[in-house]
Amino acid sequence: MSEQLLIQNARIINPASNDDFMGSMLIENGIIVEIAQGEIAAPEGAKTHNAHGNVVAPGLVDLRVFTGEPGHDYRETLGSASRAAAAGGVTSALIMPDTNPVLDDGALIDFVARRARDKAEINFYPAAAISKGLDGDDISEFGLLKEAGAKAFTDGRKSIQNAALLKTAFTYAVNFDMPIIHHVSDDSLTGSGVMNAGLLATGLGLKGIPHIAETIPLDRDVQLAEATGVRYHAAQISCAKSAEIIARAKKNSDRISAGTSINNLCLNENDIGDYRTYFKLSPPLRSEDERMAMVAALADGTIDVIHSDHDPQDMEGKRRPFAEAVDGAIGLETMLSAALRLVHEGQVELITLLRAMTSNPADLLGINAGRLEKGAPADFIEIDLEYPWVVSEDDLRSRSRNTTFEGARFSGKVLATFVKGKQIYGLKD
Amino acid sequence: MNTSTPRHNAFSQKHLLGIANLNPVEITELIDRAEKMVEVSRQEKKAKHTLAGRTQINLFFENSTRTQSSFEIAGKRLGADVLNMAVSTSSVKKGETLIDTAATLNAMQPDVIVVRHSSSGAVKLLSQKVGCSVVNAGDGTHEHPTQALLDALTIRRHKGRLNGLTVAICGDIANSRVARSNLMLLNAMNVRTRVIAPKTMLPAGIEHISAEVFTDMEEGLKDADVVMMLRIQRERAAGQQIPSTREFYRFYGLDERKLAHAKSDAIVMHPGPMNRGVEIDPAIADCDRSVITEQVEMGVAVRMAVLEALLANEEVQS
Numbered sequence: 140m141s142e143q144l145l146i147q148n149a150r151i152i153n154p155a156s157n158d159d160f161m162g163s164m165l166i167e168n169g170i171i172v173e174i175a176q177g178e179i180a181a182p183e184g185a186k187t188h189n190a191h192g193n194v195v196a197p198g199l200v201d202l203r204v205f206t207g208e209p210g211h212d213y214r215e216t217l218g219s220a221s222r223a224a225a226a227g228g229v230t231s232a233l234i235m236p237d238t239n240p241v242l243d244d245g246a247l248i249d250f251v252a253r254r255a256r257d258k259a260e261i262n263f264y265p266a267a268a269i270s271k272g273l274d275g276d277d278i279s280e281f282g283l284l285k286e287a288g289a290k291a292f293t294d295g296r297k298s299i300q301n302a303a304l305l306k307t308a309f310t311y312a313v314n315f316d317m318p319i320i321h322h323v324s325d326d327s328l329t330g331s332g333v334m335n336a337g338l339l340a341t342g343l344g345l346k347g348i349p350h351i352a353e354t355i356p357l358d359r360d361v362q363l364a365e366a367t368g369v370r371y372h373a374a375q376i377s378c379a380k381s382a383e384i385i386a387r388a389k390k391n392s393d394r395i396s397a398g399t400s401i402n403n404l405c406l407n408e409n410d411i412g413d414y415r416t417y418f419k420l421s422p423p424l425r426s427e428d429e430r431m432a433m434v435a436a437l438a439d440g441t442i443d444v445i446h447s448d449h450d451p452q453d454m455e456g457k458r459r460p461f462a463e464a465v466d467g468a469i470g471l472e473t474m475l476s477a478a479l480r481l482v483h484e485g486q487v488e489l490i491t492l493l494r495a496m497t498s499n500p501a502d503l504l505g506i507n508a509g510r511l512e513k514g515a516p517a518d519f520i521e522i523d524l525e526y527p528w529v530v531s532e533d534d535l536r537s538r539s540r541n542t543t544f545e546g547a548r549f550s551g552k553v554l555a556t557f558v559k560g561k562q563i564y565g566l567k568d
Numbered sequence: 569m570n571t572s573t574p575r576h577n578a579f580s581q582k583h584l585l586g587i588a589n590l591n592p593v594e595i596t597e598l599i600d601r602a603e604k605m606v607e608v609s610r611q612e613k614k615a616k617h618t619l620a621g622r623t624q625i626n627l628f629f630e631n632s633t634r635t636q637s638s639f640e641i642a643g644k645r646l647g648a649d650v651l652n653m654a655v656s657t658s659s660v661k662k663g664e665t666l667i668d669t670a671a672t673l674n675a676m677q678p679d680v681i682v683v684r685h686s687s688s689g690a691v692k693l694l695s696q697k698v699g700c701s702v703v704n705a706g707d708g709t710h711e712h713p714t715q716a717l718l719d720a721l722t723i724r725r726h727k728g729r730l731n732g733l734t735v736a737i738c739g740d741i742a743n744s745r746v747a748r749s750n751l752m753l754l755n756a757m758n759v760r761t762r763v764i765a766p767k768t769m770l771p772a773g774i775e776h777i778s779a780e781v782f783t784d785m786e787e788g789l790k791d792a793d794v795v796m797m798l799r800i801q802r803e804r805a806a807g808q809q810i811p812s813t814r815e816f817y818r819f820y821g822l823d824e825r826k827l828a829h830a831k832s833d834a835i836v837m838h839p840g841p842m843n844r845g846v847e848i849d850p851a852i853a854d855c856d857r858s859v860i861t862e863q864v865e866m867g868v869a870v871r872m873a874v875l876e877a878l879l880a881n882e883e884v885q886s
């Protein structure tokens with residue numbers, strides 16, 4: 140007996156087809172079987188869900204999520220990350236390989252994939268390490284890792300410094316048609332830098348990270364990507380010059396893309412204030428001008444992907460002098476609401492914003508997600524664009540508390556999250 | 569503010585974390601108070617009892633015999649019980665965090681903790697975790713407020729004022745907490761500030777902090793009333809920021825020829841300890857225009873003033 144669910148009275152937004160209309164959606168056994176403007180007659184025995192005119196969009200796809208499993212379960216498990224993701228409208232997420240042990244072996248990829256199936260309600264896809272042990276010396280077994288279920292290669296928080304190794308990795312990845320996602324940061328130019336270089340860092344007596352620590356390795360990567368033909372994604376860019384490099388590269392190639400963290404779109408270096416370590420991030424929060432440049436690059440399509448850069452860290456790592464504190468902030472649960480600020484301010488179209496969190500990242504990974512169309516899995520969210528709420532770390536579902544949005548007032552929230560037609564989160568539940 | 573309560577203390581803060589938190593009135597209050605402490609220290613019987621029964625802990629995560637002794641003498645002259653806690657790096661290696669250390673010390677009920685730490689912002693962080701007053705004795709490359717106060721006191725005693733003077737600070741500005749605190753204090757007191765350094769030793773945005781920025785020392789020293797030299801960290805600087813100490817000395821070391829460009833009555837200062845022959849010609853360091861040893865004396869006076877102001881203030885509040 141098939142299970143049917145009819146979504147009625149919804150503002151359906153499907154960025155992949157550029158559709159935005161009032162309509163209905165019929166789901167059968169977890170698959171979308173019909174989408175139409177206006178009404179669809181309810182089949183006998185079908186359950187119905189009235190969206191009351193709210194937005195129904197594809198579930199979000201997050202390309203950069205760190206969990207603590209295996210190795211640091213006290214920071215985050217796949218289960219707790221799944222609950223946080225569901226509350227934030229994220230239905231698919233790419234797990235970074237920076238675990239203990241590092242995800243550089245087929246058996247570990249298989250372990251994480253199985254563990255996710257058992258413990259998580261959203262879809263977790265493991266990314267495998269580019270270099271064995273993330274040590275930046277030797278490439279890992281791309282073929283075996285792909286067979287085990289890896290969807291992309293990345294060294295996570297780490298940036299490979301050795302151009303020859305990158306050339307090998309890019310070339311070898313082409314064999315298996317696998318994307319490379321690379322965090323660009325030059326270790327020697329970053330030095331002991333801990334925040335954006337500039338007047339603010341000088342005043343705080345903190346070592347600065349200059350833009351060139353990002354743009355020089357990005358330039359190198361783009362040239363290597365052009366030379367090898369790899370599917371290359373700059374994991375997270377943070378300044379205007381980087382956006383220029385990506386825009387230029389895109390004129391010659393459709394296999395180069397870029398992402399940015401929600402933090403670099405919504406916050407700037409002033410948020411650090413008096414050494415607030417929750418705002419110690421990599422890449423660092425930049426100046427307001429650079430933030431605005433990131434927003435513009437998102438609006439014009441130069442930036443393809445917004446991710447949460449969800450990186451749970453315990454108090455022990457954060458309650459330290461700024462330079463000694465660890466990087467990172469959680470973000471799964473706040474990404475969409477924070478991003479909606481850009482829509483409310485009139486800086487980015489809603490459909491563009493959603494595209495950067497749905498079909499674009501899904502296409503990059505080659506996964507069947509991020510779109511509302513006949514035959515696609517029924518992973519979708521209902522969003523009230525105006526719902527007012529205040530972030531309180533006590534309400535967040537992540538095991539860690541290191542949010543950059545504590546006390547933030549947002550308009551807009553996910554009301555319900557569905558994976559394969561099954562509701563896994565409801566605001567009013 | 570309750571105006572009916574008589575206030576004898578214009579300095580109403582609980583901590584001294586940096587010059588950035590002080591206004592010109594507070595700076596003047598501290599310098600005036602220090603001026604009186606100079607006289608106390610010059611008496612045969614130096615003891616004052618304003619801090620009798622109070623406990624002062626000197627917590628130095630970075631070694632500094634000079635600054636630590638200066639704070640110790642200052643506390644003792646005011647009658648406080650002074651304890652020097654040598655925090656070896658070993659306890660940090662054992663995993664004890666700054667927060668743990670703060671909690672432990674706080675349980676001992678001190679009245680004031682004097683802290684030096686190698687990380688910018690560490691002293692502020694510690695101040696948030698203890699109940700007593702905290703004095704910043706230097707945090708990373710951020711601030712060293714008592715150094716700036718003692719420098720200001722030294723300058724005022726020689727020049728009779730701060731307002732309108734031209735002060736040139738020369739050396740590794742990028743890595744100097746002394747430079748930052750001094751620039752903030754001097755700017756607040758309407759002094760014309762200059763920095764002189766090779767570009768590799770100038771931090772980003774310095775043009776917004778110092779009124780004038782020079783890479784040529786002779787130009788930078790022209791008509792200066794005060795020449796303030798900074799210590800070069802030999803191990804760190806050579807090969808990284810500058811090719812060698814001898815090249816630095818050639819272009820930025822203070823010698824007679826360069827000093828001739830400053831005003832004829834310009835004074836020469838250095839926070840110590842000096843690298844003779846690296847940032848300063850030994851003959852200049854010892855000449856009669858040098859006020860370097862006087863800075864050490866003023867250091868004790870300023871620290872007495874700060875300790876007394878903070879703790880006396882606590883009494884007014886309670």
